[in-house]
Amino acid sequence: xxxxxxxxxxxxxSKAIGEExxxxxxxxxxxxxxxADFNLYFATQFGFDPQPFIDxxxxxxxxxxxxPIHVGMPGPAKLTQLAKFAMLCGVGASMRMLTTxxxxxxxLLSAQAPDDMVTALAKHKGSNAQSxxxxxxxxxxxxxxxxxxxxxxxxxxxxxxxxxxx
Numbered sequence: 001x002x003x004x005x006x007x008x009x010x011x012x013x014s015k016a017i018g019e020e021x022x023x024x025x026x027x028x029x030x031x032x033x034x035x036a037d038f039n040l041y042f043a044t045q046f047g048f049d050p051q052p053f054i055d056x057x058x059x060x061x062x063x064x065x066x067x068p069i070h071v072g073m074p075g076p077a078k079l080t081q082l083a084k085f086a087m088l089c090g091v092g093a094s095m096r097m098l099t100t101x102x103x104x105x106x107x108l109l110s111a112q113a114p115d116d117m118v119t120a121l122a123k124h125k126g127s128n129a130q131s132x133x134x135x136x137x138x139x140x141x142x143x144x145x146x147x148x149x150x151x152x153x154x155x156x157x158x159x160x161x162x163x164x165x166x
Contacts, residue, residue, distance in 0.1 A: 001038065004040075005038055006042070006070060006137075007043065008025075008042070008043065008045070009026075009042030009045070010022050011045065011053050011056035012045065012047060012052050014045075027065075030063075040067055041068040042069045043072065044056075044069060048074070049117070050116075050124070053069070053133075054121075061130075061132075066132065067132065068134040071135070073137070073139070074138070075138040076140075
């Protein structure tokens with residue numbers, strides 16, 4: 001059987017189902033994790049700004065939810081494709097942040113690893129021994145993610161080749 005199973009995490013909420021249902025699902029997933037005979041972790045929606053992930057980790061900690069977190073980041077894709085998925089998946093706040101930061105936008109357009117975000121999350125994890133950030137989860141959006149170009153140990157990377165936004 002499966003040893004590790006990822007369930008959706010929504011640091012920036014979900015327009016499709018609303019905050020109340022996101023909260024119910026969050027608590028349901030945590031309760032299910034306590035009974036499951038495999039390891040559950042959150043595979044979050046992708047984002048461009050580390051702060052919503054850091055805030056969400058703190059908020060879920062405050063609720064007693066301790067599942068590990070695999071942070072979602074966009075892989076290489078055209079800007080128009082990313083914008084489309086960002087709006088569909090409810091990561092509008094991250095998208096707005098990205099459009100105000102030219103260095104982040106330039107990094108995105110060159111299809112390189114999201115170094116600023118990775119660095120910020122690594123600093124957070126380094127200064128917070130109890131951080132639940134365990135891996136980075138790249139959404140490939142039909143493109144190819146070159147693990148070597150990320151400068152990360154590949155055991156800390158997972159890749160998704162499909163996106164479902166709920």
